[in-house]
Amino acid sequence: MTQVRKVIIDADTGIDDALAILYALKSPALRVEGITTVFGNVDVHQATENTLRIIRLANAPYEVPVAIGADRPLKRPPTGFSAHVHGHNGIGDAELPAASQQALTERADDFILRKAEELDGELFLVTLGRLTNVAHALAKDPSLTRKIKQVYVMGGAVQVAGNVTPVAEANIWGDPEAADIVFASGLDIVMVGLDVTMKTNLSMAHLDFLQRRCRPENREIVDFLRTSMAYYFEFYRQANHFVDAAPMHDPLTVLAAEEPGLVTNRTMRVTVECESALCAGMTVADLRPSPSVGTPVQVSIDVDAETAVGKLLSAFI
Numbered sequence: 222m223t224q225v226r227k228v229i230i231d232a233d234t235g236i237d238d239a240l241a242i243l244y245a246l247k248s249p250a251l252r253v254e255g256i257t258t259v260f261g262n263v264d265v266h267q268a269t270e271n272t273l274r275i276i277r278l279a280n281a282p283y284e285v286p287v288a289i290g291a292d293r294p295l296k297r298p299p300t301g302f303s304a305h306v307h308g309h310n311g312i313g314d315a316e317l318p319a320a321s322q323q324a325l326t327e328r329a330d331d332f333i334l335r336k337a338e339e340l341d342g343e344l345f346l347v348t349l350g351r352l353t354n355v356a357h358a359l360a361k362d363p364s365l366t367r368k369i370k371q372v373y374v375m376g377g378a379v380q381v382a383g384n385v386t387p388v389a390e391a392n393i394w395g396d397p398e399a400a401d402i403v404f405a406s407g408l409d410i411v412m413v414g415l416d417v418t419m420k421t422n423l424s425m426a427h428l429d430f431l432q433r434r435c436r437p438e439n440r441e442i443v444d445f446l447r448t449s450m451a452y453y454f455e456f457y458r459q460a461n462h463f464v465d466a467a468p469m470h471d472p473l474t475v476l477a478a479e480e481p482g483l484v485t486n487r488t489m490r491v492t493v494e495c496e497s498a499l500c501a502g503m504t505v506a507d508l509r510p511s512p513s514v515g516t517p518v519q520v521s522i523d524v525d526a527e528t529a530v531g532k533l534l535s536a537f538i
């Protein structure tokens with residue numbers, strides 16, 4: 222039996238974040254020490270509300286504290302949110318029962334610092350949104366780099382196109398300065414970007430399978446997934462010509478944090494572009510034979526997508 226991994230999930234709780242959180246709370250191989258929220262798909266208060274409601278839906282067998290984080294980028298003016306991708310409430314306009322707990326008064330960056338200290342090198346961070354909270358935490362205590370075991374970052378694109386600009390992925394584009402600080406910090410980073418998440422698709426057929434086979438206690442979760450994912454599938458039909466399917470950006474990142482063998486990583490020197498108007502938020506990898514520009518991070522370049530999606534579904538069966 223592999224050791225249970227202790228994780229903090231940092232999320233801008235939209236449709237795929239919600240599924241990632243549900244999976245993490247169902248997985249016996251993960252212990253979710255807390256969830257921190259950040260602006261992104263929706264504003265930080267909606268992301269927090271969604272997170273609290275998702276925790277109730279998951280019926281987790283243990284307490285999961287939620288800490289509210291940044292409501293804007295480090296330096297740039299706030300931009301709009303992604304209602305066209307995630308719906309007005311961030312979860313595909315699905316209605317969920319009111320939360321049964323409240324968020325902490327402790328801020329997200331302080332929560333991350335405290336848990337990293339308490340867990341003494343055992344903590345994994347899984348970031349599913351902008352890296353603003355992690356950048357704030359590093360500004361308060363740069364020694365955080367030595368206290369966190371690994372950071373799995375959903376973000377970036379190295380050998381594939383961006384999804385919000387020709388070259389930038391949404392989570393990095395939404396706060397490039399924060400991503401730059403985190404990537405250059407010396408934290409042990411695994412970048413789970415569009416190179417692998419765009420190959421890991423959930424389809425309506427998978428949801429039909431879940432509807433037939435889910436455990437009775439997961440029936441409400443599956444009903445929620447069918448509503449929220451329908452919204453997501455429609456966006457990906459219009460944007461990417463997918464048929465009743467969508468990429469599992471955030472769920473794959475949680476899965477990789479739990480079972481690293483699902484992705485193949487290559488160490489690359491990466492820089493986050495912060496200057497150019499056209500290329501802001503690009504994760505520039507130095508792919509030359511003798512790379513010298515950027516900080517070494519592990520970049521996921523391949524994925525066993527079939528096993529990843531199978532593992533994702535199995536959590537509810």
Ligand code: RIB
Nearest residue numbers: 235237238349391392470
């Ligand atoms: O680019 C995909 C990422 O942007 C996902 O984390 C999605 O939830 C949005 O935050």
Ligand code: CA
Nearest residue numbers: 233238349350
């Ligand atoms: Ca996200």
